[in-house]
Amino acid sequence: MKKLLLLLLIIPLLSSSQSNDFLTKLFLDSVQIKNQDFKLELAGVINTKAQKINKEYNDYYDSYESGNISEIIFLEDLRVAQQFKSEVIIGSRTVDNRSEFNERCSWNWSGNNPNLKMVSSYSLDLFPTFSFLKGKLLTIIDGDSTNKDYLFSVSKSDKYDNYGHKTMSFNLTDDNEKGYTIHTIIINEQSYIIFTKNEMYKLGFSTGFVDESRFKVICEGRDQTYYYKQNSYYDNYFQNCICKCDKDYLSLYRRKTKYMNDTYNLDQGDLLYLFKLVEQN
Secondary structure, three states, rough: HHHHHHHHHHHHHHHHHHHHHHHHHHOOOOOOOOOEEEEEEEEEEEEEEEOOOOOHHHHHOOOOOOOOOEEEEEEHHHHEEEEOEEEEEEOOOOOOHHHHHHOOOOOOOOOOOOOOEEEEOOOOOOOOEEEEEEEEEEEEOOOOOOOEEEEEEEEEEEOOOOOOOOOEEEEEEEEOOOOEEEOOOEEEEEEEEEEHHHHHHHHHOOOEOOOOOOOEEEEEOOOOHHHOOOOOOOOHHHOOOOEEEOOOOOEEEEEOOOOOOOOEEHHHHHEEEEEEEOOOO
């Protein structure tokens, strides 16, 4: 009985702490944006790709969407592979080292490519800082020290037409008077910024989400990546080579749970990316 009472006391506290963040307070009109810096922190994804509930049903009624669902996946249920920004000398390929050489600059888990690793989903300090000035100017400061300024405003709808919630968004305008919109979404009473891959690309994020290897093989100044991927047997193509990755890339996976047979790949283009704004001191 005591344990039950304790649990009943803890649940409201957890719900309160979940909603006690800046974006949610902004949504609730309990704070205003001043001179503040916020780190953009990945919180999870929404997998929008239709999952078939019943294979036979969906094969027969392929044009119907009623058998499809989406899912929200938070950090604890994500696994992350990172291709690190790097430029490494890998030497020349010969008949004797061909197999090991091919693994030095490709997507594989042999350990011969040290710049491809599984990393913690909680360690991804790879996203921009949002620096607000006087509630009118937003500077997006990315990890590669590039800054871009925008005039900004926050808009909120009067109607509850966003799945029962009001809509809140950030409206940006750059120096060329080009406009951008950053959308937010409420999930479990907490507000998140929500991005597509394309929206992050347009805002110049230096970290990308990909489904394939982004390593390039440069040999004697020539890009030999195509022949490398084709597993060419002409060793003379691969003399005095470097393995290059132009920036950090991430690939997300759904972590295996109790009733799954394995981790499954997520198609990065099907994902909506959820972010928190974490205030910097």
